[in-house]
Amino acid sequence: MADNNTIARPYAQAAFEVASEAGDLAGWAHALDIARQVLADGQVAKFLANPILDDGQRLKFLSDLFVATDGDTALTGGNVKGTNFLKLLLEYGRIGVLPEIAEHFDALKAQVENSVDVVITSAAPMSDGDKQAFASALREKLGRDVRIETEIDENLIGGAVIRAGDVVIDGSLRARLESLSNALIA
Secondary structure, eight states, rough: OHHHHHHHHHHHHHHHHHHHHHHHHHHHHHHHHHHHHHTTTTHHHHTTTTTOOOOHHHHHHHHHHHHHHHHOOOTTOOOOOHHHHHHHHHTTOOOHHHHHHHHHHHHHHHHHHHHEEEEEESSSOOOHHHHHHHHHHHHHHHEOOOOOOEEEEEGOSSSEEETHHHHTEEEEEEHHHHHHHHHHHH
């Protein structure tokens, strides 16, 4: 069986092309993010798997759920191409890969916008000045605009772990201590 990312990639590319043609990358990204959140609920996935439902009922359920979650989006009734996209996913049994589709779409959008989402995990909350300094340094190092999100992990002891796409910079005290421990043991 194919990996969900392998299945999702061409669908994400198709959605990206439709969104680009319509000049609505942000709208589609938002709609796919809502879909990702809705499908993260195990009860929704369980309901959609019910064999009694046909694709039309599943489409109505999802559209109503998306509208109830965030109003009219690119994947709901007002957008014919968005509705057709959902129909296609339902017809081929691919609705479960919508979270991966959203992830790949976001990556394509970031590439076009020359930006990257950065997650900084630190042992303590970061000040706005620290966030600005990190953003400036990362912008220079990566040559892209950065959107920073912060997380706290008290197990790091000190320092930070920075994740920017595929790049991981582990400047945590915990990593340094583990490295020192490994050097002493070897």
